[in-house]
Amino acid sequence: MASASSVAGAPASPLLLIGVISIPVALLLRWFASYTRTVLKVRSSGLPAIHSGLEIFESAVRSWFPRVPVLVPMDKFTLKKPFKKFADARSDMIVLTEASAPNRVAYLFGSPKSFREIGRNGDIFLKPVEKVRYRLLNTFGLQLVSTQNGAEHERHKRVVKAVFNAEFMENGWKNMRNMWRTMLREEGVYPAAANSDTAPIVRDMRSTMLKVTLGAIGASWFDIDIPWDPVDSSTSSDAGGSSCCGHMQQKKKSELMPFAETLQVVMDSPFAQITLPLWFMEWSPSSYLRRAGWAQRSLITHIKAAQSEARRRNEAFKEEIGGQDRARKYRNLIGALVDAQNDVEMAEQAEKGYVAPEVGLTDKEVQGNIFTFLIGGHETSSYTMTFAMSLLARNPEWQEKLHAEVSKANILPLDGAPSVDNPKPLKFLAYEEMSNFPLVLAAAVETLRMRDMAMQLTRVASCDTTLNYTTWEGDATANAAGAKVQKHTVAIPAGTRVHLDMAAFGVNPFKWEDPETYNPARHLRETEDVNGKRMTVNRNFEIRSNAATQVTFQDFLGFSAGSRQCIGKRFAEVTMVCFLAHMVLNFRWEVVPNPGETQEEANVRASTGSEQFVLTPPNYDLRMTRR
Template sequence: MHHIYVLLGGVFAAYFLKWLARYISVRLQVRGLPVIHSAIEVMEAGHRSALPHIPGIVPARKYTLDDPWKKYADAQSDLIACTQATTPYAVYLTSNPHVALSVSAKPAQYLKPTSMFRYVAIDIFGRQIVSCQTGAEHKRHKSVVKGCFNETIMRGVWDAMVQTQAMMWGEVGVREGGVWKDIEGSTTQLTLLVIGKIGFGQEWPWRIAETGGKILPLDESLYVVTHSMFAQLVAPLWLLKYNPFASVRRLAKAQTSLIHHIMSMIASRGATLQAETNILTKGDKIKPPSDVLGAIVASQMDVVAESKLKAGEKVQAGLTPEEIVGNVCMAGHETSAHVIGFTLAYLALYPEHQEKILQEVDGITGGSLPTYRDMPALKYALACIHESIRLRDIVMTLPKLLAEDCHLPYTTWDASGQATTHTRLLKAGSHLIIDSPACQRNPFTWSDPTAFRPERMLDDSQKGLSTGFSSGQRACIGKRFAEVEMVAFITHMVKEYKFEPVPLEGEGRMEMEKRYLEGKEVLNLTPGKWDLKMTKRA
């Protein structure tokens, strides 16, 4: 018995010494930079704003969402290091948009840290483009996924948004004006129904019915899964499935139903497209599918056919059915909903921009409602959206893993603002996090950084420094999808209504502004609860 204790003690001591050696090495690596020490991985978004502040152990106040630039202003440096006792590597945070651009342009040097919880967790539906590693795996996913961001889909996104928005005004009771409540809830429902139409070619009612049965319908399963995303990502399926609570077991049923529906849709769309291809006469092309699921299946068939032509029958190309499910399930709708929410907050607080959007729309359409054809000319509306993303960046952190040692440029400044540039050696295996919200408020890049000034986003050189959709090979592939969806929504809303914030009793302007603009961190930055007073335009 005594020997077992000695053995266990020896194993524990060896483990502890190994950890200590790594931790000391990390502390030595970050010497000379401003450093945030913490016990746990506080830089991982999603939970940090909910943590209590315990200096040196959980320095939660360093991650304030209200003023993402503050920690850099305090440190007088746009590069900060973090040591985390739970992770045996140094973590660096950059808030320099120029550095962010050059890092994103070197995907082989700055890989995706795919072992981070956030990427492992989202593979529950199947391996997919967001979580896969840069290089061959990412290329394989992208070759298929890019096929569903074509012009037919974009036109469909615009039309689906306009139709669903028209239905929404009736459902939320403001068709003729009034107070629109729960903006976050209704915009999330709106973008979910757009995914129903454009993602799967299905029309769903505003209120999705709750049914029983072994398999939930597609709309209900997608609704339940997206409304319980955090639980779906953190809890294993068996835990949800064999749970004493019926409401939790329903989450498991929704997950398995969703996968079941998408798998069978992939099989049937594949068979239909194959049958159409078989009867084509030489030189003809099949009509491109107008839903994302059809487009991804068609794209998969194209990629497989092309690689067979090049490399023969045996080559494995494109995605497996499980990977297609993974990619389809991660098609984000909440991101666009949250950006719409923050844009509405800014436009309500600064109504002069509503009038500018209206003038732009009328100047283009001569007074009628805009259509997808007008999208390239609706520059001011898009600028308002990009400026909202700059100020309320929803994705928040863009983590990279260093494949090799690298010299990273950074800037420090003195009390008078006099800046000096340096380079710093970062070791292979370290993490570099592009702190996107801080990049977007860096005063060396943006003049009057906290002001809502959409005009600056009309200048391509300024807009190009925004990190909200990331850049380079791993940039957001759904950027145009989201832009079309959001511009369609904002321009139609401004054309039909004037809207203003609704203050709480006794609330001053500053408090109200804070309430409308502050967000909470739930997977991505989510707007709070507030209402809008809607007045129908004559």
């Protein structure tokens, strides 16, 4: 026993300690050698490079990292001067290395031509659907954005694209016009302030535009009215705080949150909705998270019920028409999606005599697409219009140019007759006039060029391939037209990630003359027929001879490109043009400076975004003056 005790209490063998210590040291040395080899290989190639200790090239999370030179070189990815890193490298392609992935490199491109080249080769450059941002979007079910290129993406696109028809667009215009009027009324701009000597002020334009777009989406996509003022969380959560958590969960699991409130809460908690599991939110001590969980569960239930109702209506419609070819009237997004799904199934049935299981969408995939439309369509559209309003405030001469275009349109009956209380009734515009507003659409496009919400996209090479890039001599930002450009090709091995710098695309001086200047006219072009008479094509692709200009999207990538182009592009255009056209027809506006701030400083502040999950505009106040 004594012998055993002495052995148990003996000190550990030096050889054992050396072995325990040597394993992590060996791994560290191996990692260091691997990363050093990668860096030296890149340097010997002569290619421009940025080296980092961490993987900071995911734009959705890199803003959270600290700024540490060499280890986390965030300053090289600043949104204030997104093309600067390419200008310093004198190349629109930069090699990226990261110590956290010592054996691989990635490539960053800053030219729209690179994106076009990648878009034409969707079978080679795939979406990294394993990334966190895409997996999170599948909270409610697989959907269009997170599907892989090819058959899976086409399956979703075939159903979804049928939703955005002409009737749907016209309804979107009317609902946005109604929400614009609601904004004026709720914010005290009209009609009470129509006679005021002091121009009324709209507080916090970012929050205001979120309300506007949510209301338009609620009416257009779900056929419901969403209250302007946010629902008071104190009326929807337990008054006793976390001590009543269990009781509240039982209540929420057995009751549905009203649909309008559900949409509002889901839109107010996007990060929680796509990052936290439902069970965690529902049992969280936080009343905010519990309410977000209740909203998610309620939204799923509401969508399922709406799907069932849409299928019932579809069957009733088929019985009513008795095989006749008549267009259906879609009441909302869910109904249109379900009807489009049925169309796909019937087409497959007619062609093959059966419906293959991989055709169309499952009910859960329909739910996933609706959720993505909500998250993606709501925030991006509202933020774009928030930036558009601030950029137009910063450039009031463009407000007048847009007004000159819009004022030529046919005006609908005014909002009541002039009176003492309302001497200047609002002027309204019909959807049919949209094709007469190319400059207004160009103003929205110019906003996206300068303030792209996506900031950065990533693709992964499925096989060994190559991509083109250019280098130049001299300062391209000062004189891109005079820079001597050389074309090159870089090898892209299979499995390599290619990052597309959307913010840099928009201010690339080789594509955009004077890119830091707000100039919507750069997106317009004139066309002529063989007889020299000016012609143009409107947004419905109909030839019109009474207009001389149209918007060109050449090398503009704000809505992506190719088969992955934003499916809601047209709806976004319609609602943004509707809002901006009605604004410039009836008002002038300017940013309200903070105390001690000059007007120019206020303009710069209001039009400068911050890098969050998407490019996010700041809070600012707007002073509105009636025309």
